[in-house]
Amino acid sequence: MDVLCIFPLSNNYEKLKDIIDCFIREIAVNLAPPCTNVHIITPNPDYQYVGVGDIVPISKPKGQFIIDAIKSSSPQIDYVLMCDGSGAIPYKYTIDIFQALISDPKIHCAMIERIGQNKAISKERFLIEKFEVFSLKKFFGYAEDIPDGQGGLWGFYRREIEKNGIKNKINLTAKEYDIELDLLSEVLEKNFGFLFVPITLPKREIISAFTYENNIRKMIFLLDKHPMLSNKLKSFLDEYLIQAKQEIDTLDENGKIIWEKYKKDVLTLLK
Numbered sequence: 001m002d003v004l005c006i007f008p009l010s011n012n013y014e015k016l017k018d019i020i021d022c023f024i025r026e027i028a029v030n031l032a033p034p035c036t037n038v039h040i041i042t043p044n045p046d047y048q049y050v051g052v053g054d055i056v057p058i059s060k061p062k063g064q065f066i067i068d069a070i071k072s073s074s075p076q077i078d079y080v081l082m083c084d085g086s087g088a089i090p091y092k093y094t095i096d097i098f099q100a101l102i103s104d105p106k107i108h109c110a111m112i113e114r115i116g117q118n119k120a121i122s123k124e125r126f127l128i129e130k131f132e133v134f135s136l137k138k139f140f141g142y143a144e145d146i147p148d149g150q151g152g153l154w155g156f157y158r159r160e161i162e163k164n165g166i167k168n169k170i171n172l173t174a175k176e177y178d179i180e181l182d183l184l185s186e187v188l189e190k191n192f193g194f195l196f197v198p199i200t201l202p203k204r205e206i207i208s209a210f211t212y213e214n215n216i217r218k219m220i221f222l223l224d225k226h227p228m229l230s231n232k233l234k235s236f237l238d239e240y241l242i243q244a245k246q247e248i249d250t251l252d253e254n255g256k257i258i259w260e261k262y263k264k265d266v267l268t269l270l271k
Contacts, residue, residue, distance in 0.1 A: 001078050
């Protein structure tokens with residue numbers, strides 16, 4: 001069993017060597033018993049992993065970096081693990097994601113669920129993320145709860161999966177921060193098995209390259225990937241506004257301004 005561990009671009013270039021050292025020392029060795037090889041891909045061409053590793057160029061958007069890393073890796077890879085590049089998510093949870101993936105052959109994807117008050121992002125951004133996930137859930141008619149879906153740590157089975165006599169696989173096409181939504185839409189559309197691993201994030205200063213415009217680009221990606229979504233998105237937004245009213249009301253003044261702008265910008269995409 002081969003596992004690919006990817007560290008995306010982040011603002012932690014100066015800390016990347018320490019992050020990878022810690023990952024190798026505390027995590028990669030613990031993946032070894034059920035694995036034949038652990039491959040690590042980092043965005044730092046100057047740091048050489050002394051083991052089975054690959055180095056790819058820097059200066060790529062997050063989604064493109066991840067997809068290129070997957071494409072350039074060995075075809076023998078069984079599982080892909082996406083490791084948080086910011087350091088906001090303790091790497092011990094990588095083991096939990098991996099164990100969830102191999103716990104049941106019917107599980108093809110595992111994602112973290114950020115529980116507690118600290119989500120490592122602003123309240124308005126988390127509300128926007130919840131709306132994106134809500135829209136996919138409604139679009140694909142998924143009846144169960146989807147508690148998160150856009151945390152920075154996840155994994156999936158890379159090889160072909162047979163469902164109802166049809167073979168298919170998770171095929172990611174995202175370019176930027178839409179990579180998690182891309183993954184979620186793949187498992188929902190293709191009816192693959194997935195689950196969430198609840199985690200508690202430690203409090204720390206969060207530095208992110210994410211901007212407001214990335215919210216809009218994520219929605220543009222979803223509308224491009226699933227064109228029929230545009231016919232239903234307004235009704236999904238109306239329903240979400242009722243469901244999330246209490247959370248929206250707790251936003252501070254700046255958060256409410258951002259949320260109002262987001263609503264208008266999303267509706268503009270539908271014109």
